[in-house]
Every structure is written in C-alpha cells, then in structure tokens.
Amino acid sequence: MTETTPALEVRGVTLAYERSVVFDGLDLQIEKGRITTLIGANGSGKSTLLKAFGRLLTPDSGSVHLDGRPLRELPTREIARRLAILPQKSLTPTATTVRELVSRGRHPHQSLFRPFTPRDREVVDAALAATGLEQLADRDAGSLSGGQLQRAWIALVLAQEAPTILLDEPTTFLDLSHQLDVLELVRAVNRERGSTVVMVLHDLSLAGRYSDRLVVVGEGRVLADGTPWEVLTPQTLRDAFDLEALVVPDPSSGSPLVVPVVRTATTHAPASPPTS
Amino acid sequence: MIAVRTARRRVVVTLLCLVVAVGLGLVGITAGSSSLTVADVARTLLGGGTAGQQLIVFDLRLPRVAAGLLVGIALGLAGALTQTFARNPLATPDIIGVTSGASFGAVAAIVLAGGSYSVGAGLLALGLPAAAVLGALLASAVVYGLSWRGGVDSYRLILIGIGATAVLTGITTYLIARAQITDAAAAAQWLVGSLSGVSWASVWPVLVAVLVITPIALAQSRDLEVSQLGDEMSTALGVTVQRHRLLIIVCAVVLTAAAVSASGPIEFVAFVAPQIARRLAKTARPPLLASGLVGAVIVVGGDALTRSILPGEVPVGIITTIVGAPYLIWLLTRRKQRENLA
Numbered sequence: 001m002t003e004t005t006p007a008l009e010v011r012g013v014t015l016a017y018e019r020s021v022v023f024d025g026l027d028l029q030i031e032k033g034r035i036t037t038l039i040g041a042n043g044s045g046k047s048t049l050l051k052a053f054g055r056l057l058t059p060d061s062g063s064v065h066l067d068g069r070p071l072r073e074l075p076t077r078e079i080a081r082r083l084a085i086l087p088q089k090s091l092t093p094t095a096t097t098v099r100e101l102v103s104r105g106r107h108p109h110q111s112l113f114r115p116f117t118p119r120d121r122e123v124v125d126a127a128l129a130a131t132g133l134e135q136l137a138d139r140d141a142g143s144l145s146g147g148q149l150q151r152a153w154i155a156l157v158l159a160q161e162a163p164t165i166l167l168d169e170p171t172t173f174l175d176l177s178h179q180l181d182v183l184e185l186v187r188a189v190n191r192e193r194g195s196t197v198v199m200v201l202h203d204l205s206l207a208g209r210y211s212d213r214l215v216v217v218g219e220g221r222v223l224a225d226g227t228p229w230e231v232l233t234p235q236t237l238r239d240a241f242d243l244e245a246l247v248v249p250d251p252s253s254g255s256p257l258v259v260p261v262v263r264t265a266t267t268h269a270p271a272s273p274p275t276s
Numbered sequence: 277m278i279a280v281r282t283a284r285r286r287v288v289v290t291l292l293c294l295v296v297a298v299g300l301g302l303v304g305i306t307a308g309s310s311s312l313t314v315a316d317v318a319r320t321l322l323g324g325g326t327a328g329q330q331l332i333v334f335d336l337r338l339p340r341v342a343a344g345l346l347v348g349i350a351l352g353l354a355g356a357l358t359q360t361f362a363r364n365p366l367a368t369p370d371i372i373g374v375t376s377g378a379s380f381g382a383v384a385a386i387v388l389a390g391g392s393y394s395v396g397a398g399l400l401a402l403g404l405p406a407a408a409v410l411g412a413l414l415a416s417a418v419v420y421g422l423s424w425r426g427g428v429d430s431y432r433l434i435l436i437g438i439g440a441t442a443v444l445t446g447i448t449t450y451l452i453a454r455a456q457i458t459d460a461a462a463a464a465q466w467l468v469g470s471l472s473g474v475s476w477a478s479v480w481p482v483l484v485a486v487l488v489i490t491p492i493a494l495a496q497s498r499d500l501e502v503s504q505l506g507d508e509m510s511t512a513l514g515v516t517v518q519r520h521r522l523l524i525i526v527c528a529v530v531l532t533a534a535a536v537s538a539s540g541p542i543e544f545v546a547f548v549a550p551q552i553a554r555r556l557a558k559t560a561r562p563p564l565l566a567s568g569l570v571g572a573v574i575v576v577g578g579d580a581l582t583r584s585i586l587p588g589e590v591p592v593g594i595i596t597t598i599v600g601a602p603y604l605i606w607l608l609t610r611r612k613q614r615e616n617l618a
Contacts, residue, residue: 056508080514087508091363095560096504107502108514112495160513 005068007032007164007196008053008083013062015048022048023220025062032163035190035197037211039204041241044218046200047088047168053198054085054166066164080108084162086153088169092141098152099137102127105159127159131185147178154185165189167199171206179203183210204241208232209255216240232256282559286566289557293569297348300576301341305333307584335475343474343538344576344592346482348545350535352571353486354528355546356553356562357493360500361524362430365607368546369532371437372525373415376444378536381411383448383463387455404466405478405537412533415440420525427518429507433525469542469593471579478538485534490568493527496520497564504561542593544600545571551607574599 006029015023022045030036030053038046051057052064055071064071066083084105093101105127106120128134131151136144141152150170157165167186171179187210190197201207207214208228216224216231223240224231237243243260250257305317310332312320319325320333354369361367369375385407419440423433448467452460499520503510510517532546549571550562556570557563578595 051508054512056511076511076516077514080512083512085508085512087506087512089506090509091504091506093504093560100560104502104505104513107498110498112498 005032006030006065007067008198009065009068010049010052010059011063011065013052013059013064015045015052015057016060017048021220023217026221028215028222030196030198031213032196033190033194034212035187035199035210036213036215037207038198038200038215038217039202039207039240040217040223044240045220046217049217050166050168050198050200054083055079056085056087077108080160080162082162083164083166084157084160085166086157086168086170088172090153092149094142096141097138098133098141098144098155099124099128101141101152102133102155102159105156105161108160123161124159127155130158130189131155146173147175147181150174150178150182151185154182158189163194164196165198167197169200169202171201171203179206186210204232204237204258205250205256208258209250209253228256232258282557286557286559286563289553290563290566290569293553293556293566293573297345297569297572297576300573300580301345304341304344304576304580304583305337307580308332308337339476339479340471340474340579341576343479343482344471344579345572346479346486347471347535347539347542348549348570348572348575349486349490349568350482350531350571351542351545351575352549352553353490353493353564353568354531354535355548355571356550356564356567357500357524357528357531358546359550360561361503361521361528362434363504364434365551366547367430367434369528370541370546371434371441372529373419373437373440373444374412374529374532375536375541376441376448377415378408378412378533379467379541380415380444380448380451382408382466382540383451384411386463386466387451387459405481408537408540409481409533412529412536415444416525416529420522428521428525430521465591466540468591469540469596470591471539471575472589472591474538482534482538485530486568489527489531490565492523493564496523496527500524501561539575540593542575543597544604545574545596548596548600548603549574 008030010026010028013023013026014021015026026049028049038049040046048057052059055064055076066074066079071079103116103120103124106116106123109120110116125134128137131154133148133151133155136148136152141149144152150173154170157167170182170186174182183206186197186199189195211228213226214224214228214231215222216236218240224236232247234245234247237245237247237258243258244263245261246259247256248259249255302314302317306312306314312329312332316325316329317333320329325333351369358367358369358372359365382404385404419433419437420428422440423429423436425432452463455463499510499515502513502515503517503520505513507517510520535542550567553566553570554562557566574596575592578599579592582590582592582595
C-alpha cells in the first residue's frame with residue numbers, strides 16, 4: 001500500500017434515509033495525514049456522509065474503502081482498530097469514572113483472552129494527559145462540564161489509537177474558548193501522530209482556520225472542494241449556504257474569516273467600536 | 277487501583293452469595309412438615325440415614341432446593357442482562373413478553389386441554405412446562421420481530437413488549453374466567469409461582485439452560501459494557517450491535533422460559549436481584565454472576581421461609597412479591613438523581 005492510497009474513499013455511493021436520497025453516485029477521496037472538514041447547510045448531508053465513512057450507515061449502492069480496502073470486507077473490530085469515530089450522540093454511562101470511560105477506547109484491542117494490559121493502561125494515561133484530564137481521571141463522567149466531557153470523549157477516541165479519526169460536530173454545545181481547545185487538540189493530534197482527520201463543523205471561520213481541506217456538500221453532491229481560501233469565497237457561500245458574506249483574512253491566523261453582511265439597514269449595534 | 281479494588285469486591289460478593297445460597301439450600305432441606313436436623317441431612321447426603329430420610333432428602337427436598345437455586349440464578353441473571361441492555365433498572369425479562377407468554381401457554385394448556393386435576397397428573401409433569409416454554413419463546417419472538425426495523429432498538433422493544441404483555445395477560449385472564457372451577461384454581465395456582473410439586477424432571481431443563489447460557493452471557497459482558505455508550509459509539513468500537521443485542525435477548529429469554537417452566541412466574545426476582553447485587557458489589561452495572569446468586573438466595577430463602585415459619589405453605593411467589601414490591605417503592609423514593617440507571 002503506497003502513500004497515495006487514500007485513507008478513505010467513497011465510490012459511486014448512494015445514501016438515503018427511508019425514502020429521501022441524500023447522495024446519488026458520490027465519489028470522494030480523503031488523503032492521509034490531513035485534516036479534511038465537511039461543511040454544508042443544515043440538511044445538506046455532511047453528517048450522513050461522515051456516517052457512511054464510518055460504517056454507521058450502509059450505502060444503498062457503491063462502496064466505501066478504508067486504506068484501499070472495501071469496508072464490507074473488513075471485520076468490524078479490525079475497522080475499529082484503524083478508524084475511530086466520535087458520533088454526535090453518545091450516551092454517558094452512569095457511575096463510570098473518566099478513566100473507565102476513556103478505557104472503553106481500548107475495546108477493539110482487547111478480547112476475552114486478552115484483557116486489559118499495562119500497555120492499555122499506558123495508552124489510556126497518555127490520552128488523559130493529551131486532553132488535560134489527569135486531574136479529573138477519577139471523577140464520575142456524569143459530573144463533568146460540557147467542555148470536560150467532550151475532551152473525555154476525544155480522549156476515548158485517542159485511546160483507540162486508530163490512524164484515521166472521524167469527528168461529527170466535535171464543538172457543538174461548547175463555548176468559543178472550549179471550541180478552540182478542542183480544535184487545537186485535533187490539530188495537535190494530526191500534526192504529532194500524523195492522524196488523518198475528517199470532521200463536520202458548522203462554524204465556517206473555525207473550519208477555515210483548522211482544516212487543510214474543505215469539502216462543501218449540498219444538493220446531493222460536492223459543491224466545492226479545496227483549500228480554505230479556494231473554497232470559502234463569497235460565490236460559494238451564496239450558492240451553498242444562501243449567505244451574503246465577505247471573506248477577509250483573519251487578523252490572527254491569516255486564514256479566511258467569513259463575515260456575514262448586515263441584512264437590514266437598521267441595527268442597534270454601534271456602527272464602530274467605541275473610541276477611548 | 278480503584279479498578280482492582282472493585283474487581284476484588286465483586287469476587288468477594290459473588291463468593292459470599294454462593295456460600296449464603298448453598299447454606300440456605302441446606303437449611304431448606306431441613307425445613308418442612310417432617311423435620312430433619314442439620315445432622316440428619318448431612319448424614320443422609322453423605323450416604324447414611326434411614327430409608328425414610330433418604331426419600332425425603334433425595335426425592336422431595338433436594339430437587340426442590342436445587343430447582344430453587346437454579347430458578348433464582350436464571351431469573352437473577354436474566355434480569356441483570358435485560359436491565360443492563362436496556363439501561364433501565366425496571367427492564368426485567370417480563371417486559372419483552374417472556375413471562376406473560378409463558379403464563380399464557382401454561383394457562384391455555386391447563387384450561388383448553390381440559391387439564392383438570394385428574395388429567396393433570398401426567399400433563400403437569402410433561403405438558404405444562406413445554407407449553408410454558410413454547411408460549412415464552414413465541415411471545416418474545418413476536419415482540420422481537422415486531423420491533424425489527426432494520427435493527428432492534430431497546431426502547432421500541434420495551435414498548436412493544438409492554439403492549440404484548442397487556443394483550444397476553446388479557447387473554448389469560450379471559451381463559452381463567454371461562455374455565456371450569458378446578459382448572460381455574462390450577463391455573464391461578466400456577467400463576468402465583470411455587471416450588472411445591474417440583475421433581476428432578478423439572479430441575480434438569482433449568483440446569484441445562486443455566487449451564488449453557490451463563491458462559492455465553494459472561495462472554496458478552498464486555499460488549500454489554502461498551503453498549504452503554506450508545507449504538508453508534510458501540511459500532512465505532514467494533515461491537516456488532518445487532519448480533520450482540522440478539523444474543524443478550526436470547527440468553528434472557530431462554531433463562532426466563534426455563535425458570536418459569538419449572539416454577540411458574542416467581543415475581544420480582546429478576547427485578548430485585550440485580551439491583552441488590554449491584555449495591556452489594558458497588559458496581560456501575562449489575563454484576564452478572566452475583567445477580568444470579570442473589571436471585572438464588574431470594575428464591576431458596578423465600579421457599580425455606582414458606583415451609584418453616586409460615587403456616588400452610590404460602591407459595592414462594594407470594595413471598596417475593598411481598599418483599600419485592602416494597603423494595604421497589606423504597607428504591608424509587610430514596611434513590612439519588614444521578615444513581616438512577618442500572
């Protein structure tokens with residue numbers, strides 16, 4: 001397997017819920033070692049596509065490939081060792097410590113005859129350290145704040161040690177500062193471990209700041225695909241999001257910053273920052 | 277460190293429950309209308325004793341105690357499986373329709389086959405347990421089939437199970453209301469759940485069910501733990517969710533059907549035993565083996581109680597209900613907000 005083999009690939013995939021077809025004959029490749037973010041309007045199917053990559057949804061036709069091999073030919077446990085997923089909705093178990101929760105990430109590496117080993121413990125410790133959760137390791141997971149809990153789920157995903165990671169809206173319900181924490185962590189994992197990351201994000205400016213590649217989906221196909229500066233143009237934003245916006249360089253990172261245009265002339269906000 | 281401590285506590289609790297269950301079983305052998313001392317029982321079990329004592333111990337009391345132990349284990353283990361799988365302490369095997377199916381099968385056999393007491397002798401030994409098992413398996417298969425929509429989700433399974441239970445209970449009541457008075461009495465007797473009249477013939481099926489199912493259930497315990505995180509996360513971690521769920525349901529159904537066929541439905545054991553075991557072991561989920569053994573303690577202890585202390589042999593099903601129902605209420609009134617799931 002050469003480096004040019006994509007980490008993930010969909011070939012001619014048709015995805016549907018009940019009777020409504022979301023994608024019809026879609027082709028898309030995800031390169032190894034990069035952060036690819038799927039963006040699109042509500043209901044555009046970006047989470048559906050992510051689920052298909054993660055075998056949480058079986059395509060009606062076409063095939064999904066992981067490291068060049070069709071998902072349906074791989075045992076689910078083997079997929080779990082190569083591909084970690086943070087779904088949008090997971091249940092936090094009761095009476096379970098953060099460390100126990102993170103330890104579940106070792107499940108695909110264990111079996112009846114290969115229980116929890118010192119090596120598993122090291123991996124869990126490292127995942128707790130990477131997410132800054134060492135101090136909270138023995139706390140009940142149910143007592144964590146939203147930001148802490150999201151870091152615990154990411155720690156679980158890291159403990160899985162899969163080279164490819166799918167994250168479905170990892171920043172939902174977090175305040176801006178915690179969104180940045182999570183995305184900085186994702187980038188650090190990508191840069192340090194060389195992990196392939198595919199995620200779904202809503203915030204376009206954050207997607208532009210933390211992604212190597214953006215894929216805009218909508219109307220059952222890929223509407224735009226490329227680097228953040230290539231994709232986040234006023235024209236694409238108008239087409240895909242029905243959004244009138246300016247795109248300016250982010251003064252802090254230099255990445256594209258999406259600034260929606262004021263829609264009504266009357267605004268109560270001050271026209272300029274107060275000068276003092 | 278904490279993991280080691282809880283694991284050790286779980287082992288200790290399991291062993292203690294085993295000792296108590298066997299101890300109560302031995303006490304149970306001494307209890308009854310013709311009283312034996314512990315020394316008599318020990319001597320007889322070791323091959324001594326009079327012919328009369330041997331008859332009482334080996335043919336009357338031992339099968340009853342063995343059935344009690346096995347029925348308790350089966351119900352406790354089945355309860356632990358369903359409560360954990362449904363993430364709800366109220367989710368006993370009853371709600372998948374197993375118990376109401378078994379009751380319907382047994383009552384239909386008694387009433388429709390015209391199984392009055394005279395006909396009953398042979399039918400009760402062979403036909404009734406088989407009818408109960410058939411009813412249990414059919415009812416749960418129908419509930420599972422109706423819940424299937426590209427996969428079974430535990431919430432839908434429970435709702436459909438509740439509906440099926442209501443229908444089956446209604447039909448069962450109708451059968452009893454229309455039956456001959458002797459049949460109605462026999463059916464009512466069966467529905468209470470009792471170990472009187474148990475022979476070795478009713479012990480073997482439960483023994484086989486417990487011996488076969490327990491290892492299968494234990495092998496699923498790690499997947500069961502992961503499945504607490506939801507279906508998508510379980511799939512992500514390599515659990516074959518639908519196969520795992522089917523296995524858990526089959527284990528619970530077979531255990532419950534076997535138990536009910538031997539003793540009739542003994543209420544509240546599958547509900548209470550896992551919750552007691554969980555509190556004793558201080559674990560997040562009901563420990564499987566300990567739940568079974570607590571079930572054994574409840575059934576054998578309850579049965580010994582009915583024979584030794586209470587007058588006129590109250591069926592053990594009444595005892596477990598009288599003890600279990602207040603326990604349920606107590607549990608609901610005192611439990612803390614976050615401690616609310618199985």
